[in-house]
Amino acid sequence: MDGVHDLGGLEGFGPVRVAGSDRVATEAWELRAHALALQAAGESLRPWIEGLPPAAYLGSPYFARWLLAVEELLVRRGAIASGDVARCRDQIAAGAHVVPRSESDGLVALMDDLMSTAQRLPAPVEARFAVGERVLVRQGRASTGVNRCPRYVRGTVGQIERICGAEHPLDRPRGAPAETVYTVAFRSTDLWGVGEEPEFSVRVDLTEHYLTGADHD
DSSP, X not given: OOSTTOOTTOSSSOOOOOTTTTOXXXXXXXXXXXXXXXXXXXXXXXXXXXXXXXXHHHTSOHHHHHHHHHHHHHHHHTSSOTTHHHHHHHHHHTXXXXXXXXXXXXXXXXXXXXXXXXXXXXXXXXXXXXXXXXXXXXXXXXXXSOOOSOGGGTTOEEEEEEEEEEEOOTTSOTTOOOEEEEEEEEEHXXXXXXXXXXXXXXXXXXXXXXXXXXXXX
């Protein structure tokens, strides 16, 4: 859905700081939190992360959002009770004994694979657009589900640069067929107008239902 997470292209949030952006994580707990969330969820956490209250989303570090999201998911499933995590945190802060960590070789291997292996998309059954074709990004807001189309490219013409594969869009009903995913290249001047810096390209991966033909539709 459109929400506080979709900040791309918006103004008023200060400069983009890139120092240290080449590091996946800056503290040891962050990757442990990520692995825990992946293992506990068993499904995509993106809708839960983007469904966090705006203040919680903006006020939390990236990996903390994963923990908040999986906590909400587990409460909804009935796996934990509301407030269990907060109570445990308060007990630890008060000096309560923490259960020693135990490791399963199989689980460790599974998490290593999840965290280190890029998942390739299967080939699309049929692609409506070809590499080099001009496409227009559809306008409109998402009312349900997760919108994977940034606001700043909507209504803008771009060019298909690559056919990435196929996936089941998160903003489509469960069971909907897979759609082709394209890398679409946009000119910066088409997105934001002419500025002080030279024109550059912006590439966005988009599923097919966000696109329509620019020249013949």
